[in-house]
Amino acid sequence: MEQDGRKLFVLDTNVLLHEPLAIYSFEEHDVVVPMTVLEELDQIKDRKRDVSRDARVAIRALEDAIGGLTTPEQIVNGVPLPSREGQTAASGKLAIFPDHQIDFTIGTLPGDNNDNRIINTALHLQKQYSPRSVVLVTKDINMRLKAKGAGMERVEDYRTDQLIDDIRFLTTGFYQYKGNFWEHLNRVSTARQGRNTVHEVPLKEMDETPLYVNQYLIDDESDFCGRVVDRDDEQVHILDLGRNRLLNQEAWGVKPKNIYQGMAMQALLDPDIDLVVLTGPAGCGKTLLTLAAALEMVVERNQYEKVIVTRSTPEIAESIGFLPGTEEEKMMPWLAAVTDTLEVLHKHDVNPSGSMNYIMEKANIQFKSINFMRGRSIQNSIVLLDECQNLTASQIKTMITRMGEGTKLICCGNLSQIDSNYLTAVTSGLTYIVERFKNFEGSANIYLNGVVRSRLAEYAEEHL
Template sequence: MEQDDRKLFVLDTNVLLHEPLAIYSFKEHDVIVPMTVLEELDQIKDRKSDVSRDARVAIRALEDTLGGPTTPEQIVSGVPLPRREGHSDASGTLSIFPDHQIEFTQGALPGDSNDNNIINTALYLQKAHHPRQVVLVTKDINMRLKAKGAGIERVEDYRSDQLIDDIRFLSKGFHIFEGNFWEHLNKVSTTRQGRHTVHEVPLKDVDSEPLYINQYLIDEESDFCGRVAELNDTHLHILDLGRDRLTNIEAWGVKPKNIYQGMALHALMDPEIDLVILTGPAGCGKTLLAMAAALELVVERKQYDKVIVTRNTPEIAESIGFLPGTEEEKMTPWLAAVTDTLEVLHKHDANPVGSMSYIMEKANIQFKSINFMRGRSIQNSVVLLDECQNLTASQIKTMITRMGEGTKLICCGNLSQIDSNYLTAVTSGLTYIVERFKNFEGSANIYLNGVVRSRLAEYAEEHL
């Protein structure tokens, strides 16, 4: 490419914490890391937090490129990125900019804050390399506003791992046909496969958005409810389920309150599905259904040996060591939603406290910190990963790859309750796995539409 056509991307620290190998995501363009960013990574890498690991990975990636036989002049001017598996299109250069040596001129932001130093670096490079386009990349919304106000022409969020542009387009796991589903069809071939009824429908007769495996199908007028069992270029195979059957499924005394909970419970109880993703607003029943299904599968049906419950908590790495007791006792405050659910499931027992203790032991329920899950291989278990909207794509990949033979993973989360400073609804790891796993035959995703906790919670979800 001509030199003027190649962009200069200036990276903020939070980009490298969000994606440690982000330097390989800019194809043929050049990447600049200010010295201030290296100083921030150095301060973060020794913290007792999960983000410190990402800082160390980012530093090693920089070392792999710049740590060879390079001169200081080459490091400042730019070193070609080495070939790396999975990043074959990265052909630009990487350089470290010594912003601490620059005397910033009029127009620079005042003060010694790291954000201001990085913005001033981008301003300096924008003027020095004109007419080349200089782009400041940061996941900090306020920093993007400051940078635009300071005069930087191009400021962007880091979106290389973003699969959708709007959360409204996220797959919900089901499709609702207008009117009566059967009236849309010209030809249907029905067969029996054991206890199941399967309909073969010409794909051209199904007027809908692109369908995918294990997606549930319902309509507005009839009792039709099915699930996509097989899909090819010409035909769609639908497993006939029926609304009555789904709304009458029972797990540990819990019955669905609507068709969405029925679809979720059907997926949770299906032994052929290894990953169930439950999304939806607060109070829609995600944790209750997941816990009821887990107890049913472990205690009653004896299909699994134990239940492992874990979740992400932003401050857990600093706080867990100062609480008294074992790992499970330390995790209890952050897993109160699960213990509350167990209380609900057994509130009508003669001795609710005794029932809970008995079930905790019978189902071998274990509370584990997500920080200690790396390196494990979990066999024959039901794993409930709660609040996973706060996980990045790499963190959730780490969790999924821990699952061994005979293990079922249930991921629950609400994309409107993200606590992480570096994530939005479209960049959350929960959104990432919903999109990545929708064509995997061993997974199902259900958006639980509607709040069933109480009329107060329902009103708050709709009006606040």
């Protein structure tokens, strides 16, 4: 490791579990993987959980990078990272550091656990290579605090897949104008396209509004509500939907209670939109609207053949096998929110339980574990991915790439209810797809503003 202007990044285990190919993410800078990290990966690789697969991929990536003819001295001093398809920016070196051989001086953390050993390694390298910048990279917040307290000058989170710095900047899927929308415009051209009315507005007339395809536009005063259907460097084409028309939509007996639910239902019922992402607080109607729209499109309109419901299930690989019944029966405890919603949709029927059984069969509703979706190709279906705020970007990518021809994917989640130890609102896979797909003409994203479950839930959301 030469003394030059390049940085030296020391990786924690959770970075390689979060992104197994993280060693290629530091461009011209050098990467150090302590021996303790390899020991932790070795312990994790054989577990019966999804994380074990990531550990095995990370181990193979390290082996491919080091090669078979390198000497122990070369591995400690660093070997150049090989060229890899899609990772052409990586031009630094990779080193495996034998931290068990370090004779730590007084003042470092006690080496009685793996986190302390990795921090001590970073402190040792910081002292050895000073004044070169040495950075400890970890997704463990407490470990970052410990490292700073122990004397590390640079400690960072792994942010390669982080598209925004503050959740407040996450796109909501709509833009609300103050006052009357039409008062902001000096020139507009309107045309009829079949049953639809489309307005063509010069881009410079939109007051620097950040516009993208399938973004909704509303205002405070008029009945206007539109959706951007196309845009270029000069013109924006807006489909006129109308606030009243959106509020008078109906799917399986459910009508929107506010304009945000109206925009969401319009996107859910549009067969030209392949991906719908619904975010918002608890009680805003995400699951209810999704199931109502799914039943409407499958049973009433015959646009799709079946409904597949899946969600993130913590520790499912270890605990699902001990539950009785088939895969769908094993999934029922985690999908109670969906069955509760089905009960709400049919509570006024003469025989609610009979109606539910009939609809479950008529709509071919299937409950599947996300762990068993890999390798499948789903055709002509509606797929509901619930509680996806706990999924990483790679897990959601796995789900999206399962979708075949004629399939609509609906992702629902609440970023304030993340349960994962290593995810935050800005690193969640839900945030990742909202930002990545906002310019995709086949997707729509709606933030359901407002709690409609009950006045108790609304008060709790605002004051707790």
